[in-house]
Amino acid sequence: MKNCFVMYTKIQNTAAWLKERITSKPETAIILGTGLGHLSEEIQKETVIPYSEIPNFPVSTVEGHNGQLILGKLGGKDILAMQGRFHYYEGYSMKEVTFPIRVMHELGIKTLFVSNAAGGTNPSFSIGDLMIITDHINFMPENPLHGPNIPQGPRFPDMSEAYDNELIDLANHIAAELKIKVRHGVYLATQGPTYETPSEYRMFAHWGADAVGMSTAPEVIVARHCGIRCFGMSIITDLGVHGKIVKVTHEDVQRAAREAQPRMAAIMREMIARS
Numbered sequence: 001m002k003n004c005f006v007m008y009t010k011i012q013n014t015a016a017w018l019k020e021r022i023t024s025k026p027e028t029a030i031i032l033g034t035g036l037g038h039l040s041e042e043i044q045k046e047t048v049i050p051y052s053e054i055p056n057f058p059v060s061t062v063e064g065h066n067g068q069l070i071l072g073k074l075g076g077k078d079i080l081a082m083q084g085r086f087h088y089y090e091g092y093s094m095k096e097v098t099f100p101i102r103v104m105h106e107l108g109i110k111t112l113f114v115s116n117a118a119g120g121t122n123p124s125f126s127i128g129d130l131m132i133i134t135d136h137i138n139f140m141p142e143n144p145l146h147g148p149n150i151p152q153g154p155r156f157p158d159m160s161e162a163y164d165n166e167l168i169d170l171a172n173h174i175a176a177e178l179k180i181k182v183r184h185g186v187y188l189a190t191q192g193p194t195y196e197t198p199s200e201y202r203m204f205a206h207w208g209a210d211a212v213g214m215s216t217a218p219e220v221i222v223a224r225h226c227g228i229r230c231f232g233m234s235i236i237t238d239l240g241v242h243g244k245i246v247k248v249t250h251e252d253v254q255r256a257a258r259e260a261q262p263r264m265a266a267i268m269r270e271m272i273a274r275s
Helices: 002-019 037-042 099-107 165-177 198-207 218-227 250-274
Strands: 028-032 044-050 068-074 077-085 111-120 128-139 182-189 210-214 229-239
Touching: 002 099, 028 037, 028 250, 037 077, 037 198, 068 250, 077 099, 077 250, 099 218, 111 128, 111 218, 111 250, 128 165, 128 218, 128 250, 165 182, 165 229, 165 250, 182 218, 182 229, 210 229, 218 229, 229 250
Parallel strands: 028 077, 028 111, 111 229, 128 182, 182 210
Antiparallel strands: 044 068, 068 077, 111 210, 128 229
């Protein structure tokens, strides 16, 4: 219980520090994942704070994750954006990985948009496809709610609608308007940092996963614990389908993500403006 009190105090102290430096009151936040940090160019920036300056914040160690908090406008609305996220495979605890989400809650965030790069296990997917996440499978070795309950939500939060159905419907409508092809599917989160073996891809597909990545699920679990609505989208950057599996590098993933980013940015921008 003492550790829970210490963590909650850190969350409140960090939120208080940020409130002193933020003039707007955003209710929408977005996490920009691998290769997707360039979506920040769409934001009319008002305040940019490096993670290294924020009390109690971890610092991202992954190439392609710049590590700064951006406040400004996107789609005409006040927004808070994380340019760079934290991963369990970097050595952080789940409490540290999801710390920013709890701070967001204290700042008044009501809706969270998450993006990531993922390997496709659905045989109908192609590299560069955008997949709207309809649900997830948390295959991480730990649940971020493990341990004493932090008093931002219930001990046993419901996860029957982890990804908000109204936001998914809105995304479908906007994608159709913009004539952008989207896929739909289940995202499976693994620890990483290795990419999957062909046998692992085959197993995950058998379980019902359409895409596999190393993030997102912990953040969404904590967001839902806090009562924050969530919308998630994956860029399919490589394929884990029999006959289509090739060697993949982080640079390959970033390249595919950059090429698909303008389409995802267009959908996200309109969603934020209308939600």
